[in-house]
Amino acid sequence: MEPRSVPQPKPAGVLLVGAGFIAGAHSAAIAANPRAELVGVVDADAGRAAAFARSQGGIRHGSDLAEALRWEGVDAAIVCTPNDTHAAVGAAVAEAGRHLLIEKPLATTVADAKDLERRFAAAGKVLFAAHTHRAYDYGRAVKETVDAGTIGRPLLVRLAILGGWIWTDWSAWVADPERSGGHALHNGVHLLDLATWWIGDEPVAVRARGRKETATDLRIYDYLEMVLTYANGATAICEMSRGHRPATLSRREVLVVGTDGQLDQDWDGEAALLQAEGGTALVPAAGGDGFAAQLAAWLDAIDGAPPAMPVADAVRAVAMGIAVETSIATGQPVALSGVTA
Secondary structure (H helix, E strand, C coil), X not given: CCCCCCCCCCCEEEEEECCCCCHHHHHHHHHCCCCEEEEEEECCCHHHHHHHHHHCCCCEEECCHHHHCCCCCCCEEEECCCHHHHHHHHHHHHHCCCEEEEECCCCCCHHHHHHHHHHHHHHCCCEEEECHHHCCXXXXXXXXXXXXXXXXXXXXXXXXXXXXXXXXXXCCHHHCHHHHCCHHHHXXXXXXXXXXXXXXXXXXXXXXXXXCCCCCCCCCCCEEXXXXXXXXXXXXXXXXXXXXXXXXXXXXXXXXXXXXXXXXXXXXXXXXXXXXXXXXXXXXXXXXXXXXXXXXXXXXXXXXXXXXXXXXXXXXXXXXXXXXXXXXXXXXXXXHHHCCC
């Protein structure tokens, strides 16, 4: 008797919203995962949508989001549009009853972020913010070591991500604080969320400084120093730069000090050096591509698994980014409990 074939689940049909440079990373992750299928792309620029569609083998494309969300086969959306559009685009996806993976930050205000949280909860659909560093090898390796209790309770996180590039040109929306929310909300939020995820406690206050390294007439701070304090007494010191030179520079430094040991990780490898009472050892990275791992986690959540990026964490990340920008503007520490804008 021939063995009966087991029917495979239908892949989730994904609509890509926004055809900018980050869309390519998401489409590559979809192409590598049999549980998802890229069924179309929509962009406010019809020509850009058409060009991206051709690069993906001729998928469906358009410039009307509401219409695209009604296309046959669309189960979910990945949003890669500018930060100031996230609230409206996310609301449209929720109204259409589709799952959503949205580039960070979730929104540019806490009120809008909480509104999206409510909308997706009411729709019974998954809302997942793309804090991709949680899915990168280095981020998962540190988290797994901390959760294993090997270094005890984290007391200090020192995280630096330094780069020498400043986006495409002076007209780029990321350099407009009205559209991006500022560098802390657009890029610094990666570090704020990651350090908080590792520490595993609620941040209570932020103090920050910003500099304009690339040029004095830059409207955002391309260099950030951010210090977070937590309810349990832990501290995170985060340094984020897009203004280092030479322009080709890329560097990351991680130090996590706990009550029973410490973890050091440098850019030259995803593995980390673990120093504890039991001796010194290497902690291997989790392995895999960050965007692919993030997509898989989103699909798992759609299938009913606990979300790897809870919406409440994404809302908190928005509050932390806003707190950093406020602290830079005022020169004073900012309590997270007071961040509502």
